[in-house]
Amino acid sequence: MGSEVIKQLLEKYWQAETSLEEERILTEYFRGQDVAEELESYRSLFDWIGEEAALTAPLGLQERILQQIGTSEPMADEKERQGGYHLNAGRHVERRMPARGMRYAAAAALLLCVVSTFLVARIGGRTTTEPDPGIAQHSGIPAGQHPAPQPSIKDTYDDPEKALAVVRQALLRVSVSMNEGRRITQKNMRLMDHSWQAAVSH
């Protein structure tokens, strides 16, 4: 880039009117080999900026931060410890996210159990009435000739379509709950993954 352009950019720079992109152009120019002689002394300004910007946090800092937030476990393996801080930060996120997802999965599983128990209780409640001799008498089957009680939906609902509808509704509720849990988990995972990677890493 010609020195005239650089001079113009420098003027804008001193006036604090340059964009970040223009400042990047200036930085690249003054860190290059083709700095015009008359501008050579301004190189020290960009050298200073470069030196200051190269300062990094001590290596132990990130480890201390991760330990303090209770994630020293993933770093127990010495080989993994040598694998770099980015890796550990990533592992850290990966380890915590499933734990969070598990909460929703557990909630969904619990819901499934509750719904199943509820259904079985209803079905069981109805099937226990089946050996009622009154019903047997009413159905015309002689006493003592009942088939073995079989707790099935057939015995609970007269109309198989109604039974199917009830089962479908129950499963749909469980499915919606699980999907909701998964949606929330995925949303949080994405958010936290991006944010924490950005925050902990460079």
Add this chain to the structure above:
Amino acid sequence: MKDKLFRFAVGLLRNVEEAEDAVQDVMVNMWAKREQWGELNNLAAYCMTAVRNSCLDRLRKRRIVSVQEDSASGLSSPEKNPQESMMDKEMVQRIRACMELLPANQQQVIRLREMEGFSYNEIAEILGLSLDQVKVNLFRARTTIKKLITKEEGIWDPK
């Protein structure tokens, strides 16, 4: 990100250990508030503001301790002569020394802009200044550095 926070903290505190502590406090605190990250417009700017606040707290405490120590020992803190601190050093070191003599706002603005590449709006948010104040502080800081360079080197300066 932690490097940005660390550099900013070092610039404010001039002490590596204290800067590390400040960054650690802020990041641990940020992790505890991770549920709220989605509500933040700019996580990086928010963290920088938190580090700045933490550093200012530490500086205040340090000042209290310093006053107590001074009154106990009867010694005043030695002030460096700006001229002396700049003598016999390379230009980069002169710029660095010059920076340390700038008002706090100018130092912070120029660091956030030059070293960390934040936009004017982000700097305003981090430091709690208006956009105009950010530009004025940046203008003054750069002008001081420019004068230092042109005065020392007698180089091209259209002004």
